[in-house]
Amino acid sequence: MTIKIIMTILAFANGIFMTMDGFHVMIKGKYIGPEKPGPWANLFYKLKIDVFKLGPLFIILGLSWLLWLYGLWSNQDWTFIFGLIISVLTLWYIKVGTFLIAFLERCVPTK
Numbered sequence: 001m002t003i004k005i006i007m008t009i010l011a012f013a014n015g016i017f018m019t020m021d022g023f024h025v026m027i028k029g030k031y032i033g034p035e036k037p038g039p040w041a042n043l044f045y046k047l048k049i050d051v052f053k054l055g056p057l058f059i060i061l062g063l064s065w066l067l068w069l070y071g072l073w074s075n076q077d078w079t080f081i082f083g084l085i086i087s088v089l090t091l092w093y094i095k096v097g098t099f100l101i102a103f104l105e106r107c108v109p110t111k
Contacts, residue, residue, distance in 0.1 A: 008069060014090065015065030022058030040092050061090055 017032075025031050029052060041051040064086045071079035 004072065007072065011065045011069050011072075015062045015069065017062070018058045018065065018090075018093065019062030022055045022060075022062060024055075025052055025058065026055035043092060061086065061093070065090070 021032050031037055031052075037051050044051045044054070064082075068079065068083050068086060070076075071082060
């Protein structure tokens with residue numbers, strides 16, 4: 001039960017923040033926090049994607065985390081697979097994902 005509560009807190013915080021950040025960037029043209037996004041944005045810059053146009057993606061991922069919470073607490077069959085999918089899709093955004101991207105940028109040579 002302790003793990004379920006910890007997972008709930010983390011998923012709720014991530015879901016709410018990503019949803020708010022998505023709406024914020026769509027309305028204000030910048031993310032919550034510093035003017036320049038963190039190292040995670042470099043991945044998108046290399047793919048020639050404007051990170052300030054990713055608001056809808058943030059909203060979808062944030063709402064997905066909240067949907068996953070519903071599945072977790074109502075014991076839905078799809079909860080585990082859905083959780084794995086959104087965890088992988090969100091890895092680029094969280095601090096661990098940002099650390100991995102920053103680490104990979106230093107270790108993997110680019111042209």
